[in-house]
Amino acid sequence: MGRRTRTYRGAVGLFLAGGVLLTGCSGGSTNDTSSAERGLRAAGPAPAAPGGGAAADVRRPTEGAEGTDGPKEPAAPDYLSTFALDVDTASYGYARRTLADGRLPGPETVRPEEFVNSFRQGYHRPEGNGFTVSVDGARAGAEGGDWSLLRVGLATRAAPTSAERPPAALTFVVDISGSMASSDRLGLVKTSLGILTDELRDDDAVSLVTFSDEAKTVLPMTRLGGHRGKIHDAVDSMEPAASTNVGAGVRRGYEEAVDGHRKGANNRVVLLSDALANTGETDAKSILERIDSARREYGITLFGVGVGSDYGDAFMEQLTNKGDGHTTYIADEEQARKVFVDQLPAHLELTARDAKAQVAFDPKTVEKFKLIGYEDRKVADDDFRDDSVDGGEIGPGHTVTALYAVRLRDGASGHVATATVRWLDPKTRAAHEETGSVETGAIDGKLWGGAGARLQVAAVAAYFADNLRGGKLPGAPGLGELATRADELARSTEDDSVAKLATAIGQADRLKGGRSDSGANAGEGEMD
Template sequence: MERRTAEHTRRHRRHARTWRGALGVLLVGGALLTGCSAGTSNGDKAATDSRGGGALPGPGPAASAGAESDGAKKQDGLRESAPPDYLSTFALDVDTASYGYARRTLADGGLPDPSTVRPEEFVNSFRQGYRRPDGNGFTVNVDGARAGDKDEDWSLVRVGLATRAAPTRDERPPAALTFVVDISGSMAEAGRLDLVKKSLDILTDELRDDDSVSLVTFSDEAETLLPMTRLRDHRGRIRERVDSMEPTDSTNVEAGIRRGYDEAVDGRVEGANNRVVLLSDALANTGETDAEAILERIGSARREHGITLFGVGVGSDYGDAFMEQLTNKGDGHTTYIADEDQARKVFVDQLPAHLELTARDAKAQVAFDPKTVKQFKLIGYEDRKVADEDFRNDRVDGGEVGPGHTVTALYAVRLRAGASGHVATATVRWLDPRTRAPHEREGTVGTDAIDGPLWDGDSKRLQVTAVAAYFAEALRGEQLPGAPGLGELSSHARKLAAGTEDESVQKLATMIGQADRLKNGPDDGGPDGTPEGELG
């Protein structure tokens, strides 16, 4: 008993010394911007929220140098190691709904609510021109440029991930799609149920004879209008069911999704891409309205049968956050359509990317070099953060990515004075959709690759990425290093539209001009928003 008590006392004293040492490091190090880190360091596990974000501050300049001053001195002369966190870890995201909804809101004469603006979805709405792999998996492309003359020590670093090119209509595997359509009263507004019907008509024309569809509608209750049916010889029947849909009562999304997954499981087609497609304004007001609880109730259909969820949002009043949560939890992604042109883009041009998966639970981790990097900030991805130590934990959810997709992460990076050499290594990890075998690829970037001026450089696609990110941050009332005002940003976008001959960039320029006018001035007038905190 005495030996156990003495041992307990010694352990307690060691623990107390360790705690005092760690506390000393935090006090000496000063404040590190929590947004600079996507998770926790390997040395000190910080408290995180359910998405794995929110690290404690790391130590300051003395600790980062890796010299004897690293850590806090213990009474016996040894030092407790507490390295700062130079890792940024997040789940991949191919959603674009935030950008589409902002475009609709601005066109209607209003500014989007800052809470609905997700910069990564603005960036991922544009072509990037990355090199693609020949087979399944990813290429990792890393580049960048100096942010601007007034912030010469800041650069933008772009981490670009690309899957193989999307197959043609005839090359892709067959599809088995269960459409879950919101016919609640709110869908009566022009541009909602009528646009959904038009979208389904477009899709019915685009699908092949060996594809299959089922149709579920929901308001206060759910109803199956069409069980899983092969399109061959049944296109007229499908159109009749679509045309019969009329808006009725309240919005019980839970009932619709549960019935939809039941139909998807019952009609599952072996060897096909089986997917539930939810078309809704996502304004749930009846039944279960918590996204995680809804998906948990149909968890076996997702886990055992591999049926994923694709969300298509409509309507000027749109439950953006709810739809995003549903699709994130449902191993899928979401987009937004405001008109027939966007419907054709989603259901014709991009259809293979929305149907097929090339990667499950995909995550990225960017390791910055403390010898060259003083500060960094990941732009966006707040809802997709993953704890650093869970990067290779394949039980932790990542993102699902299809063929033809690109995923871009943009960082604001402040280099050390006179820095030269390696800046960062980016690694992507994913699971094979069929075998669940893990794979990884990585890419690196050095100071020479991010030293050129942004606006005078040759990479027009990098400039488009910067414009989209700067615009999103301005809509959120924030500003990144080197960010021009909205008037100048609109000018950059117009020049890029002419230089790339890309209609989508012209639409971006129009959006920025609309926002500029609504904010009454050439500049957005926001705070300087410079990321705070030293990485060491």
């Protein structure tokens, strides 16, 4: 059966304020689900929220026969939230670059989940393939009444060392169009590929495809052992040319990847570009349709690496999402070393295919909820166990964090939510699941000064992203206070990445003239 992608897209209108601290426990068993079981269970969403019932103002869109007039019967209340897992971080990297250049990022380029997922969370990791599931949270602000911030954390096993990972067969597809003619674009790409060539093992192999108005193979698949000089020469030979035909480059790249496919190796296409497509096919879906058979039959995924101060963020994200891959962004050599040296095994190996998460909120305790971000990754609730519907591809060493705004019912006590992650084994395609849940019982202080440092970092990143998108979350600190909190967290965690977050927030605050007030007194708004 052909694969289907079904997502629901929409703007976020989030309103966070204080509430009850939610502390969670991770756990649950891993289920190996047979095809017969999947068929029986696909008819209903899972996990089912205990107790049934309805939550105020949280409903699916009204359904009715097309073309009929008159009132339509409301659909049943919806206590499920389902999305494909995502480990992209390009939105945050590009925002940092834009702020450093003295400009505010466009709101359309800001995806909160990519800000949050740029930071370590310290989740417990499983021993083998699969995920651990952790659910916790805290009161989101001092004046928010009964709103809380709930965190769902998913983690894969630790990434192997370079010596332990399987061999790699990488096809580099490099944009050499005129727009790449600067040191922070093609120059940075050359530096990055030089770093990677030195980092790869002798039993790894690479090929090189370049594209401008047309695509050509500069180097067929070549083993590193005994050929590093040849590979360096091929990389150094790249010079900027004409326009940007990304479609031609991706097609040629997949042709080379198939020709050089190595059984038992991690086969990847790595696209390095500013993603400013202006020639040939410029629609991500059309480009991927042309290489769909190679992508599916050989399991070759697409890893996007964005560069440049003017960057086609939306196009690159769409391309890698549809190409069963993920995206990052690099602005300098330090970030290139982080991606191509420190994080290399996580970018090469897969531990889970088509991974999705579903959170079932308990209607006895929860009145409203809203997922922060993931607009482009939402999945219909009924498709959670439909393995023909596309999910996310996740490697070792990755974590995925989803934050929710949650409003509890008056006097709520007990179970709040159960989170389930479902994925397919990359080799056998067997389905597995893991669950975790959270209750209201362990109430232990507010977010600021009460919750763990990593939850506070996630909250700062989410509030920062929402501010850049023009949101105004009730209870959210202004940018000045967020910068101070990030600076304090950087010192307490001794984490340089959090210090850089503080710098970025401070830059945004100055560009906005220090006008970012707290959203504590903003109206509650709708939770659609």
